[in-house]
Amino acid sequence: MKKNKLLRIPSRGLILISLVSLVLGFILAYSYSISSAKRDQISTNTVYFNEQEKYKEDLIEQKERNKELTEEINAKQQEIRDFEHSFANSEESVEELVKEAEMLRLLIGDIPSQGKGIAVSLQDGAYNPSQENPNEYIVHESHVFKVINELKISGAEAISINGQRLHSNSFIRCTGPVITVDGKTFPAPFVIEAVGDPAVLLASVNLGGGVVDQLASDNIVVTVEEKGKITMPALRDDKN
Structure with missing residues (x-):
């Protein structure tokens, strides 16, 4: 019966294999580190972009609201001016009516x-x-x-x-x-x-x-x- 012989690798070969494995591991680790950094950067950029878009939308919405409020204020101010003008005309009308009534009373002899x-x-x-x-x-x-x-x-x-x-x-x-x-x-x-x-x-x-x-x-x-x-x-x- 024959005995199997174990394959023996020279010491120099082991050293070479070890170096190759070490370099490969370093490359893999570095690649993973770079990929993680890129993913983190992409994630950060995405968050930043989303925040910017939200700020823009909020700003646009605020500008629209400000425009609506400005128009509302202008409308109220116009209503106030119209009321003041109407009130002034009303006072003048009342004064004229009082004068006219006084003259009529004088003409009909109702007052001295x-x-x-x-x-x-x-x-x-x-x-x-x-x-x-x-x-x-x-x-x-x-x-x-x-x-x-x-x-x-x-x-x-x-x-x-x-x-x-x-x-x-x-x-x-x-x-x-x-x-x-x-x-x-x-x-x-x-x-x-x-x-x-x-x-x-x-x-x-x-x-x-x-x-x-x-x-x-x-x-x-x-x-x-x-x-x-x-x-x-x-x-x-x-x-x-």
Whole structure:
């Protein structure tokens, strides 16, 4: 029976194998280390990139929100401006309405009137016997109404005839030497007083070709004077 012989490797060969194994192990370890570092770097870069993208998205979202808030603020500011403008107009409107109501109360005689103004006195003209019609020298309702209408147009806030204050529906009638105003009779001369701006009222009645000239052409004696103070009670006070 034959005996197996063991394969013997020379010592030099063992050393060479050991060196090759060592180098191979070092290369593998180094390769693994590099691969791990690359994986870590890739992972880090991925995280960083994701964070950057998230920041960008957050920034874009914040900018959009800021834009919405800015538009909302501008809209609210415009609403405030519109309200202030409306409120200012409302105040002006209320003030105008109050003035208009006050003027209406004055015109209808609901409240007393006092202030500067003018007085227009009308008298019959001197009768000329040579004239055929003596009525051409007498004050008639038409003459009185001419004066009253001119004063109203000129802005008079209150008018009276011989102290009797007029209202929108006053009844006026002249009969010879007397005048009847709302049922009350007054003798001549017929003094028409008006509360208002004296300069405006005087200029209106004295206008060339105006009321005074027309009455003078009808042989009516007209006297116009400025009054520093005219007082007219409310019509309800006057009735008491």
